[in-house]
Amino acid sequence: MSKTLLEQEIHEQPEALARLLAAESDHIARLAGVIRQAQPPFVLIVARGSSDNAAVYGKYALGIFAGLPVALAAPSITTYYGRMPRVRGALVIGVSQSGQGEDVRTVVEQARAQGALTLAVTNDPESPLARTAEHCIGLHVGPEKSVAATKTYTAQLAVMAMLAAHIADDAGLKHDLAGLPAWVSQTLQLAQDAPARAERYRYMTRCVTLGRGFNYATAFELALKIKELTYTGTTPYSPADFRHGPMAQVDEGFPALAIAPDGAVLGDVMDLMRELRERQAELIVISNREEALALAQTPLPIPAIPEWLSPIVATIPGQLLAFGLSRAKGYDVDHPRLLRKVTSTR
Amino acid sequence: MSKTLLEQEIHEQPEALARLLAAESDHIARLAGVIRQAQPPFVLIVARGSSDNAAVYGKYALGIFAGLPVALAAPSITTYYGRMPRVRGALVIGVSQSGQGEDVRTVVEQARAQGALTLAVTNDPESPLARTAEHCIGLHVGPEKSVAATKTYTAQLAVMAMLAAHIADDAGLKHDLAGLPAWVSQTLQLAQDAPARAERYRYMTRCVTLGRGFNYATAFELALKIKELTYTGTTPYSPADFRHGPMAQVDEGFPALAIAPDGAVLGDVMDLMRELRERQAELIVISNREEALALAQTPLPIPAIPEWLSPIVATIPGQLLAFGLSRAKGYDVDHPRLLRKVTSTR
Numbered sequence: 001m002s003k004t005l006l007e008q009e010i011h012e013q014p015e016a017l018a019r020l021l022a023a024e025s026d027h028i029a030r031l032a033g034v035i036r037q038a039q040p041p042f043v044l045i046v047a048r049g050s051s052d053n054a055a056v057y058g059k060y061a062l063g064i065f066a067g068l069p070v071a072l073a074a075p076s077i078t079t080y081y082g083r084m085p086r087v088r089g090a091l092v093i094g095v096s097q098s099g100q101g102e103d104v105r106t107v108v109e110q111a112r113a114q115g116a117l118t119l120a121v122t123n124d125p126e127s128p129l130a131r132t133a134e135h136c137i138g139l140h141v142g143p144e145k146s147v148a149a150t151k152t153y154t155a156q157l158a159v160m161a162m163l164a165a166h167i168a169d170d171a172g173l174k175h176d177l178a179g180l181p182a183w184v185s186q187t188l189q190l191a192q193d194a195p196a197r198a199e200r201y202r203y204m205t206r207c208v209t210l211g212r213g214f215n216y217a218t219a220f221e222l223a224l225k226i227k228e229l230t231y232t233g234t235t236p237y238s239p240a241d242f243r244h245g246p247m248a249q250v251d252e253g254f255p256a257l258a259i260a261p262d263g264a265v266l267g268d269v270m271d272l273m274r275e276l277r278e279r280q281a282e283l284i285v286i287s288n289r290e291e292a293l294a295l296a297q298t299p300l301p302i303p304a305i306p307e308w309l310s311p312i313v314a315t316i317p318g319q320l321l322a323f324g325l326s327r328a329k330g331y332d333v334d335h336p337r338l339l340r341k342v343t344s345t346r
Numbered sequence: 347m348s349k350t351l352l353e354q355e356i357h358e359q360p361e362a363l364a365r366l367l368a369a370e371s372d373h374i375a376r377l378a379g380v381i382r383q384a385q386p387p388f389v390l391i392v393a394r395g396s397s398d399n400a401a402v403y404g405k406y407a408l409g410i411f412a413g414l415p416v417a418l419a420a421p422s423i424t425t426y427y428g429r430m431p432r433v434r435g436a437l438v439i440g441v442s443q444s445g446q447g448e449d450v451r452t453v454v455e456q457a458r459a460q461g462a463l464t465l466a467v468t469n470d471p472e473s474p475l476a477r478t479a480e481h482c483i484g485l486h487v488g489p490e491k492s493v494a495a496t497k498t499y500t501a502q503l504a505v506m507a508m509l510a511a512h513i514a515d516d517a518g519l520k521h522d523l524a525g526l527p528a529w530v531s532q533t534l535q536l537a538q539d540a541p542a543r544a545e546r547y548r549y550m551t552r553c554v555t556l557g558r559g560f561n562y563a564t565a566f567e568l569a570l571k572i573k574e575l576t577y578t579g580t581t582p583y584s585p586a587d588f589r590h591g592p593m594a595q596v597d598e599g600f601p602a603l604a605i606a607p608d609g610a611v612l613g614d615v616m617d618l619m620r621e622l623r624e625r626q627a628e629l630i631v632i633s634n635r636e637e638a639l640a641l642a643q644t645p646l647p648i649p650a651i652p653e654w655l656s657p658i659v660a661t662i663p664g665q666l667l668a669f670g671l672s673r674a675k676g677y678d679v680d681h682p683r684l685l686r687k688v689t690s691t692r
Contacts, residue, residue, distance in 0.1 A: 041387040041435070044415055049590030055442045069431040071417035076559045076584070077409045080610045085415040103586070143534070148591075206552055206579040213422045228591040233552040235581040238422070240449070240691035243572040243659075244395030247495075248682040264426045268692065279684075327665055336594040345586035346614065 005146040005334045006229075009016040010319050011188060014152045016141035017158055017312075018181040023140045025162065025177075031119070038117050038135055040091040046073040046107045047095040048345060049106070050149040050221060051121075054095055054156035055218035057311055061164035064308070065173060075103040078110060079346045087114040096120075097144060097152040098342045099127020108132050121159050123152050137163075147333045147341050150227050150319050153221060154184070157312050159244050163310075176306050183313050191317040197298050197326025201284075202328050204255050207234040209318075210242060212269055213334030215310040218259045218286075218311045222318035226257075228336050229326040246286035252280040257321075260285055260292040263307025270295075287315050351492040351680045352575075356665050357534060357596035358527075362487035362497045363504055363658075364527040370508065371523075377465070377481055380514030384463050386437040392419040392453040392692060393441040396495040396567060400441055400467075400502035403563035403657055411519060420568075421449040424456060425692040434461040442466075443490060444496040444688045445473025450678045454478050467505050492680045493687050494574050496665050499567060500530070503658050505561070508513035510654075520653050529659050533651040537663040541670025543644050548674050550601050553580040553630050555664075556588060558615055564605045564632075564657045568664035574682050575672040585618040598626040603667075605660050606631055606638040609653025616641075630667070632660050 001013075043062055045055035059070035068091070078084050084107070085227045092111035095188055096106045099122035112118040120133035120274065123141060130136040139155040158180060165173035167179045201207075207226055211219030219236035226234040237246055257278055260269045266289065272294045285296035288310075293299035300317035302310070349357075389408055391401035398418065405416035414437070424430050430453070438457035440450045445468035455478045458464040466479035468489060476482040485501040504526060511519035547553075553572055557565030565582035572580040583592060602622055606615045612635065618640050619629055631642035634656075639645035646663035648656070672679045 013683070041432075042415065042417060043397060046584060060422055060423060060427075063420065063425045063431045064429045067429070067432045067483055068418050068432060069388065069436070071388060071415050074409065074562070075586070076557075076562075076611060077406060080559055080614070081406075081410045083410045085409045086387075086413045090415070175510070176611075178536070179584060191420070208579070213426055216422075218419070224591050228594050231595040231597070233579050233581060234555070235579060240394060243691060245570050245685065247684045248574050249579060250684065251577070265422060268426070338593045338596065339591065345589060346575040 006148060006150065006323055007065060007124060008148055009144055009150045010316065010323065013151050013154050013316065014181045014185040014188070016155055017184055019140045020155050020158055021177065024137055028162045029166050031278040032163065032169070035091055035117065035167055040068065040089060040117060042069045042071060043075050043093065044071050044087055044089045044111065045093045045095060045106045046075060047332065048101055048104060050224060051095040051097060051151045053221040053224065054153060054160060056220060057157050057214065059161035060216070061160050061308060065164040065168040065170060072325060073107050075097055075107050078107050079103050080287050084110040084114065085115065089112045090116050090118065092116040093119045094129050095132055095156055096129050097123050097149055097273050099124045099129035099344065100342045101129070101345050105129045105132050120241055121156060129181060136328050137213060147336055147339050148225060149165055154312050154315060161309060168326060176309055177202065180312060183303050183305050184316065185315040187316045190301045190303065191320050194300055194317045194320035195327065198324030199328050200298065201255065204232055207232055207255045207257060208246065209234060209236045209257045210239055210269065210272065212238045213265040214308055215259040215261065215264065215311050215314055221315055222257060225319055225322040229322045229333060230258060230330070231279050239268050250279045254281040256281055257318065259286040260289070261307060261310040262289050262304070263310065266292065281287065286317050347475040348497055352494060352496065352669055355490055355492055355496045356662065356669065357663065359497050359500050359532040360527045360534070362501060365486045365522060366501050366504055367526065368689060370483055374483060374530060375512050376507045378509065378515065381437055381513055386414065386435060386463060388415045388417060389437045389439065390417050390419050390433055390457065391439045391441060392421060394447055396499045397441040397443060398501060399563045399567040399570065400499060403503050403560065404506035406560050406562070407654065409504050410515040411510040411516060415448065419453050421453050424453050425449050426560060430456040430460065430462065435458045436462050437465065438464045439467060440475050440479060442468050442475050442503055443495055445470045446688045447475070447691065449692050451475045451478050455476060457613045467502060469632045471676060493682055493685050494571060500658050500661060522655055525659060526655065528553035529649050529651050530662065531562065533608040533659040533662045536649065538597050538648045540646055540663045540666035541673065544667050544670030545674050546644065547601065549669055550578055551589050553578055553594065553601045553603060555580060555603045556585055556615065556618060558584045559609065559611040560654055561605040561607065563659055565663055566662050568603060571665055571668040572671070574685060575668045575677070575679060576675060583616050588618065596625045596627055601630070602627055603630040603664065606633040606635070607648060607651070607653060607656040607660055608635050609656065612638065632663050
């Protein structure tokens, strides 16, 4: 059986990230100097879909390491209501795999006209978005052909991580980045059986994903992968928000995918996982800690990795699980129904 | 049959809003002067649960009318990672019904220590949050006893609307606000049969809510009400994000609740509703436009109202629908399982 494009692109992630690091590290270091000098009071990130999930990771990485408050843009403020909040002096980052989204481009264009420092993060440095922003960071992952974003998503996360490390000008963080391709390779090894383990969820009719801190973004991205590829209603939460209401849904067999790598928020995620198990919930756990994996009916191990970079590896077993579930259901994984690779939205 | 606390509190909303307007209009006008003079480069709103949905509305109202970019805080940056992004000079608003949330309070405390202009929005002006912020706007809606937030949510929206109108110092917007109690009364009249119409959804196992622009917040709040009160997996989307993936889930009978009042984004929401009907989806539509209601199996009419204030009325038929569905399922509407009124999160 020939591999689907989706599988190929998932497995290309180690080399894709190595190419990104080689191609953009010096450029991002220089750009970080420009950003530090500009002293932006805040960052506005404009994105849709998976790119918006990468923006959520950026909010944590830039907030924690660079001290920068990050707002996620509401493009309709500009595209439907014809207004543009004041962003003069801010750093405005447009993130888009294709660089074709007119809504994202419009916000970046108006930000640049106001005098913001503008940056495009895209896999196509010739795209309209790339041409609109003052600066552009390419993803260098090669064409992504399957409809569901995989290697472009992890590359967008890596760009956010690189920006945070270089703006913070932190040698330890910059050193961590170099380990990414190897960690991602190890993750693919460890996750070899993830597609087969998805069989258990063939008749799952709903799902939640749980992640916090750096991995709040991972919860969003894996919920999106499961929805796109398997048509299963899936909602992402932080444990804190899950306790504010959605907790009421939990009953026997309630399926939850928890992203629980070692780190500052692990205790909180573990507490919620234990409560879920007490209620007879079903747990899929992505973790590098034995005690977290031990709570799962379906443990998905990842290698030891600094928490701040863990979203880049923790996403991968979830990509493979969503792929496996799509295959188990007999779906066309490369062309989910009703979706196109480039989505036109205003 | 005696009324549940939830029904009582839903029906108190006209008087609750009238009390809020009477008690806080002058105070908010003065506070808006302080904010205009301070020229904050951006606003950071800190909140959880329903209050966080009110913050989403604030992002649109303050962005569109006051030109202020709004970031929603990630409290874990502070509570778990021990960092606080630089917010000196910014306006930082903590929103909490009870004012008891320690995570929200901590972020406001650190913001004030940094030199931000801090504001609490809470129903308890003696709460820890109220005592931590420099300024406090009370909700004045009386005690809310049912676990699911209703009148405190619409009051939080009204506070955001009042802030936007007064910071913008726009006479037309300020004039609009005075109409709120009457519009909410009319909405309750029009929505009398919403609880009974919920019967149709007795066996619904999943749901999405769709709203855009000002009513993006309404989609989030109604998804939360449905989850809390009926334990039905429900996910909110903007039409733009729905097309970026979740669209793939749509099949015959797929239930979608669309918030579609007259306004700038109506065309986009209508386009998606038509696509959903073509795919044999089931539509619940909250609208004041005949052509939108005509697309619904379950039309929920609201009165004509300026779009920017429509979230305050559009929420109400959804509250009543969630109440009716909870009752149809035989649940304890005032005490959903596993939930408490004050949720402790870090």
